[in-house]
Amino acid sequence: MSTNSKEAILTAARGIAQARGYGGLNFRDLADEVGIKAASIYYHFPSKAELGVAVAKRYREDNAAALEALAVETGDPAVCLKRYPETFRSALTNDNRMCLASFMAAEHDDLPEPIRIEIRAFADVNVAWLADRVTEAKIVDAGQSQARARAIFAAISGAQLMARSRDDLALFDHIVADYQAAGLLPI
Amino acid sequence: MSTNSKEAILTAARGIAQARGYGGLNFRDLADEVGIKAASIYYHFPSKAELGVAVAKRYREDNAAALEALAVETGDPAVCLKRYPETFRSALTNDNRMCLASFMAAEHDDLPEPIRIEIRAFADVNVAWLADRVTEAKIVDAGQSQARARAIFAAISGAQLMARSRDDLALFDHIVADYQAAGLLPI
DNA sequence: ACCTGAACACCGTTCAAGT
DNA sequence: ACCTGAACACCGTTCAAGT
Numbered sequence: 001m002s003t004n005s006k007e008a009i010l011t012a013a014r015g016i017a018q019a020r021g022y023g024g025l026n027f028r029d030l031a032d033e034v035g036i037k038a039a040s041i042y043y044h045f046p047s048k049a050e051l052g053v054a055v056a057k058r059y060r061e062d063n064a065a066a067l068e069a070l071a072v073e074t075g076d077p078a079v080c081l082k083r084y085p086e087t088f089r090s091a092l093t094n095d096n097r098m099c100l101a102s103f104m105a106a107e108h109d110d111l112p113e114p115i116r117i118e119i120r121a122f123a124d125v126n127v128a129w130l131a132d133r134v135t136e137a138k139i140v141d142a143g144q145s146q147a148r149a150r151a152i153f154a155a156i157s158g159a160q161l162m163a164r165s166r167d168d169l170a171l172f173d174h175i176v177a178d179y180q181a182a183g184l185l186p187i
Numbered sequence: 188m189s190t191n192s193k194e195a196i197l198t199a200a201r202g203i204a205q206a207r208g209y210g211g212l213n214f215r216d217l218a219d220e221v222g223i224k225a226a227s228i229y230y231h232f233p234s235k236a237e238l239g240v241a242v243a244k245r246y247r248e249d250n251a252a253a254l255e256a257l258a259v260e261t262g263d264p265a266v267c268l269k270r271y272p273e274t275f276r277s278a279l280t281n282d283n284r285m286c287l288a289s290f291m292a293a294e295h296d297d298l299p300e301p302i303r304i305e306i307r308a309f310a311d312v313n314v315a316w317l318a319d320r321v322t323e324a325k326i327v328d329a330g331q332s333q334a335r336a337r338a339i340f341a342a343i344s345g346a347q348l349m350a351r352s353r354d355d356l357a358l359f360d361h362i363v364a365d366y367q368a369a370g371l372l373p374i
Numbered sequence: 375a376c377c378t379g380a381a382c383a384c385c386g387t388t389c390a391a392g393t
Numbered sequence: 394a395c396c397t398g399a400a401c402a403c404c405g406t407t408c409a410a411g412t
Contacts, residue, residue: 105352158345165292178338
């Protein structure tokens with residue numbers, strides 16, 4: 001490894017957690033992927049819970065940066081909304097993985113509280129970003145941007161979940177098109 | 188137990204799986220809840236995979252029966268669509284539990300194939316039922332009923348997932364209202 | 375500074391044994 | 394017919410020890 005082990009652990013853990021969840025993430029498989037022993041992970045992270053928090057935090061930060069980059073790349077809010085599902089789509093193209101926050105939303109009952117906080121923050125970032133675009137694009141009455149934003153976030157999450165359960169990327173695209181046809185998303 | 192152990196195991200396993208998933212379901216806790224020992228479960232189910240299939244199958248059947256009952260109870264397809272989210276809502280009111288099929292959709296990679304088949308069947312039943320109501324209610328052009336039906340199913344699943352992650356039942360209701368305001372669901 | 379092997383109480387599972 | 398205790402290879406975790 002040219003990069004340090006801590007980064008390699010974070011990256012590998014994120015990939016595993018997006019495929020098998022927090023519960024499905026185990027230190028022996030993770031260590032194998034990084035090329036060290038399970039006990040060595042404890043040198044970098046004091047517990048599975050702390051590793052989970054670090055993975056979720058990094059995930060949220062990377063996602064926030066990607067959303068900001070998209071907003072900067074195109075100032076057109078309608079284009080931003082049209083491209084918003086791409087992030088969720090790319091998780092599916094990456095071996096049918098899913099959004100870490102969605103998987104962990106399902107695992108809510110078995111999650112340490114600090115991880116839950118990160119998951120909520122992820123949703124907050126997405127809803128706030130969507131609300132800004134919805135407001136700029138004027139696709140709903142004033143005061144309804146927040147409501148439409150969380151509806152879009154929830155709906156896209158559900159589309160990804162359904163597509164994943166069938167390992168069917170085309171289904172994700174179809175559902176997004178259905179949302180557009182129904183008027184939830186602009187066309 | 189006045190009912191037999193097999194039924195008690197199925198019922199308890201369903202409740203646990205809706206809260207912690209298939210991976211979070213473990214034989215010692217399950218046996219404790221039923222009042223037997225972990226090894227005794229194997230008298231009724233040959234493996235965790237077979238128990239999981241039985242739970243998922245029963246869940247799908249119960250849901251199909253509930254949807255049929257709703258359709259019979261009221262012949263009005265608009266009323267049916269208005270009440271469709273109730274099933275998902277009641278899972279949340281039951282200790283913030285979620286749809287078994289949604290949880291298992293997330294767990295897809297770690298699921299035995301027979302369970303995956305049940306999960307797909309659950310979605311098929313829901314989409315078919317929704318498509319019938321959408322067609323009857325004439326809320327979309329002919330030929331678009333299936334598309335709208337899967338959009339509704341995916342969207343409601345996503346709303347439940349988001350509400351669960353915040354343990355916020357009111358959020359579920361708000362998102363459903365948002366879907367109605369956006370035109371995805373009839374008002 | 376970073377890693378390891380061996381040990382611990384937990385999982386699914388098996389099996390011989392109980393009633 | 395239905396249940397059990399003890400055992401197995403797996404988990405997260407600890408810790409003393411290595412380089």
